[in-house]
Amino acid sequence: MRTRDLTIAVLGARDSAAPAVAAALRTAALQATTSAAGGRAIRVLVDASPSDRPDAAVVVVDAVCPVRPDDVEVARGVASRLPLAVALAGRADTCTAEALSETVDVTTRRLADAGVHAPVHVVDEGPTATPAALLAALLEAVRSREAGPVAASPATASPAATSPTATVDWLLARRTETITTRSQALRQDVQALRMEILQDLQRSLRDLGGRAREDLAAAPRSRVDTLVEGLAADADAAVTGAVDRADRRCDTLVVRHLGVNAPTAPRIPAPTSGVEPSRPPRSTGEELLVMLMGAAGGTGVGRMLLSPLAEVPGMSAMIVPLALLCGLALGWTTVTVRRTQALRTHTVAAVGDRLAALRGEAEQALGSRILAAEAIITDGFAHDPGPRVADLERRIRRLRSGGTTPATTVASTVAEPIGAAPAPPVPAGSPSA
Numbered sequence: 001m002r003t004r005d006l007t008i009a010v011l012g013a014r015d016s017a018a019p020a021v022a023a024a025l026r027t028a029a030l031q032a033t034t035s036a037a038g039g040r041a042i043r044v045l046v047d048a049s050p051s052d053r054p055d056a057a058v059v060v061v062d063a064v065c066p067v068r069p070d071d072v073e074v075a076r077g078v079a080s081r082l083p084l085a086v087a088l089a090g091r092a093d094t095c096t097a098e099a100l101s102e103t104v105d106v107t108t109r110r111l112a113d114a115g116v117h118a119p120v121h122v123v124d125e126g127p128t129a130t131p132a133a134l135l136a137a138l139l140e141a142v143r144s145r146e147a148g149p150v151a152a153s154p155a156t157a158s159p160a161a162t163s164p165t166a167t168v169d170w171l172l173a174r175r176t177e178t179i180t181t182r183s184q185a186l187r188q189d190v191q192a193l194r195m196e197i198l199q200d201l202q203r204s205l206r207d208l209g210g211r212a213r214e215d216l217a218a219a220p221r222s223r224v225d226t227l228v229e230g231l232a233a234d235a236d237a238a239v240t241g242a243v244d245r246a247d248r249r250c251d252t253l254v255v256r257h258l259g260v261n262a263p264t265a266p267r268i269p270a271p272t273s274g275v276e277p278s279r280p281p282r283s284t285g286e287e288l289l290v291m292l293m294g295a296a297g298g299t300g301v302g303r304m305l306l307s308p309l310a311e312v313p314g315m316s317a318m319i320v321p322l323a324l325l326c327g328l329a330l331g332w333t334t335v336t337v338r339r340t341q342a343l344r345t346h347t348v349a350a351v352g353d354r355l356a357a358l359r360g361e362a363e364q365a366l367g368s369r370i371l372a373a374e375a376i377i378t379d380g381f382a383h384d385p386g387p388r389v390a391d392l393e394r395r396i397r398r399l400r401s402g403g404t405t406p407a408t409t410v411a412s413t414v415a416e417p418i419g420a421a422p423a424p425p426v427p428a429g430s431p432s433a
């Protein structure tokens with residue numbers, strides 16, 4: 001009968017160098033002799049499940065950062081069941097020998113404080129001696145466990161026993177991973193939706209401020225109110241359109257996560273611009289002073305223009321009254337121009353301030369709409385965690401209640417490592433099946 005392969009599980013975080021360590025171990029396994037593995041072929045798997053029945057495990061730790069608490073917990077849980085080794089990998093070539101030595105010491109000390117006594121090896125992109133040493137340490141640990149005083153012989157080897165604890169632990173880890181993945185996907189979608197909605201609102205309101213400055217800069221006094229009313233209508237239409245598009249996007253997000261039967265969030269009314277024509281405050285004293293200055297200058301200009309009439313008989317007496325009329329006309333014109341310019345400046349500032357306030361109110365309303373959609377989805381997750389989580393929880397309850405399906409009896413010709421609890425076959429519905 002064919003001998004079961006010796007399986008080595010390589011464990012590590014998602015951002016760790018576990019795939020690289022696994023590849024290095026496979027290369028070292030090809031170069032190792034068959035007798036080193038007790039006549040069995042060596043199989044190296046990344047993130048193996050209990051159904052793979054690993055004989056030894058390697059926990060991959062970042063070579064730059066010290067070992068993390070979650071790495072210590074993983075190592076402590078694995079070391080209680082399987083022969084274990086720790087590999088420092090990932091950016092090891094960027095560290096000096098002193099830094100690597102210090103990292104090895106810190107990792108060994110923290111593992112020892114947690115009750116884990118495992119060899120620590122540095123695996124880099126250099127010569128293959130390092131992964132070969134790691135592999136040799138694992139094989140030695142496996143042989144030591146197999147040669148223990150309570151090791152089973154081939155003649156007394158029993159069929160593969162079911163280990164509900166190992167299966168429940170694996171199912172709990174998969175359930176936590178599924179819930180975390182779903183929550184991370186929701187956060188990413190909500191963040192992308194928020195950025196998309198705010199950018200849409202900014203695009204809708206960005207041109208209104210420029211239009212207000214351009215249209216009002218040279219607008220006559222009679223058209224200022226009409227332009228302001230048009231800007232107010234355009235601002236209301238832009239915000240209403242942005243809110244409507246945000247409602248559709250939020251509904252799409254809810255349907256994507258909860259299905260077509262998901263409840264809809266209440267609609268939030270779009271804020272109004274409140275842009276209205278207004279008049280700047282007047283200073284009567286300043287206007288009188290400007291009018292007097294304009295009249296004085298106008299009188300001088302009038303006398304200069306009317307000086308040729310002094311030679312006309314009978315017209316010399318009319319020069320002073322006509323010069324005064326010219327001064328009054330020029331003074332009044334100066335005041336009118338000053339009022340028009342003040343009106344333009346005041347209106348541009350008022351419209352800009354109101355548009356800025358409108359943008360803030362619209363962002364707050366859109367943020368409330370996004371939060372309402374996120375709350376609906378979160379509540380839906382709490383009441384309906386999804387088919388994957390429901391299946392995992394059903395299998396966990398079945399195992400805890402003792403209703404596990406008996407494992408298929410398989411004859412074994414090689415003694416299993418004592419203390420390494422073999423994992424049961426994956427129950428029906430498992431993704432690893």
